[in-house]
Amino acid sequence: MTEYRVSFDAAISFRNGGGLTAEGFRLDVSGPNPTEIEVGELLVRHLGLLMVESVELRGLEVFPEAHKGSRNGPSDPDRATAPEKRRIIELGHPEATGLDGPFQRFADGTDLAGLALSKVVDIAVVLIDLTGSRSRAITPEALAPYDLGGRAVLLHTGWDRHWGTERYRGGEAPYLDGRAARGLADAGAALVGIDGADIDDRAGASRPSHSILLDAGIPVLQHLTGLSGLPVTGARLHAVPPLIREVGTAPVRVYAVIGD
Numbered sequence: 001m002t003e004y005r006v007s008f009d010a011a012i013s014f015r016n017g018g019g020l021t022a023e024g025f026r027l028d029v030s031g032p033n034p035t036e037i038e039v040g041e042l043l044v045r046h047l048g049l050l051m052v053e054s055v056e057l058r059g060l061e062v063f064p065e066a067h068k069g070s071r072n073g074p075s076d077p078d079r080a081t082a083p084e085k086r087r088i089i090e091l092g093h094p095e096a097t098g099l100d101g102p103f104q105r106f107a108d109g110t111d112l113a114g115l116a117l118s119k120v121v122d123i124a125v126v127l128i129d130l131t132g133s134r135s136r137a138i139t140p141e142a143l144a145p146y147d148l149g150g151r152a153v154l155l156h157t158g159w160d161r162h163w164g165t166e167r168y169r170g171g172e173a174p175y176l177d178g179r180a181a182r183g184l185a186d187a188g189a190a191l192v193g194i195d196g197a198d199i200d201d202r203a204g205a206s207r208p209s210h211s212i213l214l215d216a217g218i219p220v221l222q223h224l225t226g227l228s229g230l231p232v233t234g235a236r237l238h239a240v241p242p243l244i245r246e247v248g249t250a251p252v253r254v255y256a257v258i259g260d
Contacts (some may be wrong), residue, residue, distance in 0.1 A: 002032075002064050003028070003064065003065065003066050003067045003074075003075070004028075004029050004030075004031060004032050004034075004062055004063065004064055004065070005026055005027060005028055005029060005062075005063060005065045005067070005068070006026065006027055006029050006034060006039055006060060006061065006062050006063075007024055007025070007026050007059070007060075007061045007063070008022075008024075008025055008039065008057045008058065008059055008060045008061070009021075009022060009023050009024065009025070009057070009058040009059050010022045010025055010040075010043060010055060010056065010057050010058070011055075011056045011058075012043075012044075012049065012052060012054070012055050012056075013052075013053045013054050014049075014051045014052060014053055015051045015052070015053045016051050020049075025043070026068075027039065027042055027043060027046060027070045027073060028067040028068060028069070028070040028073035028074055028075050029042070029062065029073070029074065030073075030074040032062055032064075033062070034062065036057050036060060039057060039060060040055035040057060041055075042070070042072065042073060043055060045071070045072035046070050046071045046072050046073065048071075065132075066129060066131070066228055067129075067231075067232065068129045068232070069127075069129070069145075069146075069232035069233075071145070075231065075232055085259050086257065086258070086259040086260060087257070087258045087259055088255055088256070088257055088258075089226055089229045089230065089235075089255060089256045089257075089258065090226055090254075090255050091224050091225060091226045091227065091230075091237075091254040091255055091256055092223065092224060092225065092252070092253060092254040092255075093160075093163060093223050093225055095251055096223045096251070097221065097222070097223040097224060097225075097251060097252060097253075097254050098221070098222055098223060098249055098250060098251050098252065099112075099120070099219050099220070099221050099239055099241045099249065099250060099251075099252045100210065100214060100219065100220040100221075100222070100248060100249045101115050101214070101219050101241070101248050101249065102214045102215070102217055102248065103246065103247065103248030104210075104214060104248030104249045105210060105211060105214045105215075105248070106214065106215065109214060109215075109217075109248065110217065111244070111245055111246050111247055111248060112241045112242060112243065112244050112245075112247050112248065112249075112250055113243050113244055113245045113247075114245075115219065115241065117240070118190070119190055119191060119217075119218075119219055120191065120219060120238070120239050120240050120241065120252075121238055121240060122236050122237075122238060122257075123150075123151065123152040123190050123191060123236065123237045123238075124150065124151050124152065124233070124235075124236060124237075125151065125152045125154055125230060125233065125234075125235040125236065125237050125256060126146050126147065126148060126151040126152070126153055126154070126232065126233055127154050127156055127227060127230045127231065127232050127233070127235070128142065128143060128146060128153065128154065128155050128156065129156045129232070130142060130155060130156060130157045130158075130174065131156060131157065131158040131228075132158075133157070133174070136172070136173070136174050136175060136201070137174075137175060137177045137201075138155060138157075138174060138175065138176045138177060138180055139177055139179065139180050140179050140180045140183045142180070143180055143183055143184065148183075148184060148187040148188070148189045149187050149188040149189070150188060150189075150190050151189055151190060152189075152190055152191040152192075152193065152237040152239075153184060153189045153191070153192045153193070154192075154193045154194075154195075154221075154224065154227055154230070154237070155174075155176065155192070155193065155194040155195070155199075156195060156227035156228065156230075157173075157174040157194065157195055157196060158195070158228075159173050159174055159194075159195055159196040160195040160196070160223075160224065160225040160226075160227075163225065168196075168197055169197045169198075169202070170202065171201075171202045171203030172203075173196045173197060173198065173202060174194075174196060175194075175196070175198065175199060175200055175201040175202070175209070176192070176194065176199050176200070176209040177201075177208075177209070178208035178209060178212060180209075181199075181208060181209035181212040181213050182212055184213065184218065185212055185213060185215075185216035185218060189213075189218055190218070191218060191219045191220075191221065191237070191239070192213055192218055192219075192220055192221070193220070193221030193222070193224050193237075193239075193254075194221070194222060194224060195223075195224040195225055195227050196222065196223075197222060197223060198222060199213075199220055199222060219239075221239055221252070221254060224254065230256055230258070231258065234258060234259075235256040235257065235258045236256060236257045236258075237254070237255075237256050238254070238255055238256070238257070239252045239253075239254040239255075240252060240253075
């Protein structure tokens with residue numbers, strides 16, 4: 001089913017004085033023909049504003065794009081939705097998608113045989129949609145709106161579209177910066193994955209995100225694909241590595257289950 005978003009400039013005034021302006025603001029909408037009144041109300045609910053006197057929109061454009069999970073929008077994870085028919089979605093490239101555990105980087109870290117199944121089986125997913133971003137670095141600000149604790153945090157950058165090309169493994173790919181990795185570790189994420197060749201910046205020499213996440217016992221998935229088929233929340237991830245001692249990385253078959 002096609003999903004839609006809107007882009008607009010806005011001027012908001014308040015009954016008790018003052019105002020807000022926005023340029024190029026984007027929100028999820030439920031269909032291709034929202035009215036300005038509907039978008040204005042959605043903007044107020046999304047921002048949680050009180051005492052609003054008026055909302056003026058300019059340059060309203062509707063376009064097909066996967067929902068990002070706008071608060072109080074049609075894909076807000078906190079809104080009750082009807083049960084969805086059960087689906088299973090493949091999320092890996094054959095023989096390429098791999099899982100790194102702590103032993104991959106730390107000699108005293110947990111190997112694949114010691115990795116708790118709760119880290120890789122039936123984990124609630126939160127999808128962070130970063131497609132269309134103008135920045136390569138995924139920063140803490142990009143993660144701030146989401147509940148990350150105990151979740152499989154999947155970073156959907158769209159870089160898998162370059163799979164099979166030299167560009168895919170090059171230094172232009174999106175990456176998780178060290179501050180964001182620290183935020184994920186502090187939040188207690190169960191697992192972190194990305195639809196690229198490396199969760200770190202291949203243009204640099206260091207690998208801070210790997211080190212931070214694996215030191216915190218958080219497995220890392222790379223070479224994911226098919227993330228566009230997932231909702232923001234509601235999917236359950238499965239990515240079980242082989243039961244091998246003194247090995248810290250291995251190919252896995254990754255899939256997500258959606259619906260009841």
